[in-house]
Amino acid sequence: MPSLEEELFPSTPGKFKIERSHNSMNRQFHRCFASTSTMFLWALFLIALTASYLSFQSFVDSGSRYFSASWGGIQWEKQVRASAQIHRNNGMSVLVTGAAGFVGTHVSMALRKRGDGVVGIDNFNSYYDVSLKKARRSLLAASHGVFVVEGDINDAKLLAKLFDVVAFTHVMHLAAQAGVRYAMENPHSYVHSNIAGLVTLLEACKSANPQPAVVWASSSSVYGLNVDVPFSESDRTDQPASLYAATKKAGEEITHTYNHIYGLSITGLRFFTVYGPWGRPDMAYFSFTRNILQGKPITIYRGKNRVDLARDFTYIDDIVKGCLGSLDTSGHSTGSGGKKRGPAPYRIFNLGNTSPVTVPVLVSILEKHLKVKAKKNFVDMPGNGDVPFTHANITLSRREFGYKPTTDLQTGLKKFVKWYLSYYGYNHGKGKL
Numbered sequence: 001m002p003s004l005e006e007e008l009f010p011s012t013p014g015k016f017k018i019e020r021s022h023n024s025m026n027r028q029f030h031r032c033f034a035s036t037s038t039m040f041l042w043a044l045f046l047i048a049l050t051a052s053y054l055s056f057q058s059f060v061d062s063g064s065r066y067f068s069a070s071w072g073g074i075q076w077e078k079q080v081r082a083s084a085q086i087h088r089n090n091g092m093s094v095l096v097t098g099a100a101g102f103v104g105t106h107v108s109m110a111l112r113k114r115g116d117g118v119v120g121i122d123n124f125n126s127y128y129d130v131s132l133k134k135a136r137r138s139l140l141a142a143s144h145g146v147f148v149v150e151g152d153i154n155d156a157k158l159l160a161k162l163f164d165v166v167a168f169t170h171v172m173h174l175a176a177q178a179g180v181r182y183a184m185e186n187p188h189s190y191v192h193s194n195i196a197g198l199v200t201l202l203e204a205c206k207s208a209n210p211q212p213a214v215v216w217a218s219s220s221s222v223y224g225l226n227v228d229v230p231f232s233e234s235d236r237t238d239q240p241a242s243l244y245a246a247t248k249k250a251g252e253e254i255t256h257t258y259n260h261i262y263g264l265s266i267t268g269l270r271f272f273t274v275y276g277p278w279g280r281p282d283m284a285y286f287s288f289t290r291n292i293l294q295g296k297p298i299t300i301y302r303g304k305n306r307v308d309l310a311r312d313f314t315y316i317d318d319i320v321k322g323c324l325g326s327l328d329t330s331g332h333s334t335g336s337g338g339k340k341r342g343p344a345p346y347r348i349f350n351l352g353n354t355s356p357v358t359v360p361v362l363v364s365i366l367e368k369h370l371k372v373k374a375k376k377n378f379v380d381m382p383g384n385g386d387v388p389f390t391h392a393n394i395t396l397s398r399r400e401f402g403y404k405p406t407t408d409l410q411t412g413l414k415k416f417v418k419w420y421l422s423y424y425g426y427n428h429g430k431g432k433l
């Protein structure tokens, strides 16, 4: 007696014994019925196949809709073109990735102010308070007429469309997964943005005609565990202390290959702990401010033998000058149709402040500006990717485009605190972050 399972799902055709107990007429009928039912089954099979193909297509479509949800259409193209419009002689049209980010917003504003065309792209991810990113976008749109496309740099179709609509002369690539310590929590987000996203962007740049010159944000963290200070561009960068640093270092190698093979002009900027108004809430100066105002304790890491950690904190306006100087001196990409026609510039520069300050001193400056005492907890630096100190040698960037930082930490933090209080109000930012 066959089991129910065998009847329903015969394991071999031989087990399907429908004719066995019938006479020849029945057999004829059955043959006929069998062929009809076979056809019927085939038809069913084809319908099922078509249905699954259609549902697969709609799945694929909805996948690309995920990327393209908020772009496309005549109106959208008009906005992109208007935003890319150049308003000065010999100006540039710049695609700024990460335009709703801290540095991206400031660079976009500065470019726009001097008459360059700017189109932003940002995925508005939730690594930190999305409303802050949206406020930056509003600032760009309302006071500067800069349009920020909502989209991901991993979306090759979107990038191709943007290059189709505008012949960008430059790309300022600032979109990234930032943060040194968060890399232990969410390593793949670093690979997604800093590696995969970078490659997708470079593919679009290499295929664009004309090819843009690319300036992008590397990081001081590539110096990793180096001990000789100040850090110079020619120093070794093969001892990263965090995955964040490793992805930035990888970015430097990846961009080199695109320069070598396709003739893309590349400039990598190693930013040193950038701070200022409209900054990133995940960074120490920002979160310390919030906690101090809310009466919450702050944790101050200390290095080996209780040595204070130090950073070459660099004010945003100085970084913006460095970005614009890099764009202005980037030279041209030489490729077209995806082929290199000659050598193109490949450059790397430190953009730091050249005067490191310890974290406890940073806190004391904040206390002074906020007029509130911090509740400090000193703890040993956990092995979470931090490095004990950073210090930039800026000889190269000074020589190449006159980079000269002019804002010390006292002055820069005063401006930051003023902005913080005006943005979050005097309720100490409660509930806003």
Ligand SMILES: O=C(O)[C@H]1O[C@H](OP(=O)(O)OP(=O)(O)OC[C@H]2O[C@@H](n3ccc(=O)[nH]c3=O)[C@H](O)[C@@H]2O)[C@H](O)[C@@H](O)[C@H]1O
Binding pocket: 178, 179, 180, 218, 219, 220, 221, 271, 272, 273, 274, 282, 283, 284, 285, 299, 300, 301, 302, 309, 310, 311, 359, 386
């Ligand atoms: O130059 C860069 O390339 C990087 O700069 C920035 O990284 P960092 O220099 O690590 O800045 P940030 O987090 O503000 O910590 C500052 C100091 O405060 C200490 N720190 C931090 C947090 C805390 O709770 N306590 C503490 O003592 C901490 O140990 C450190 O000594 C960017 O975030 C990063 O995206 C990248 O751009």
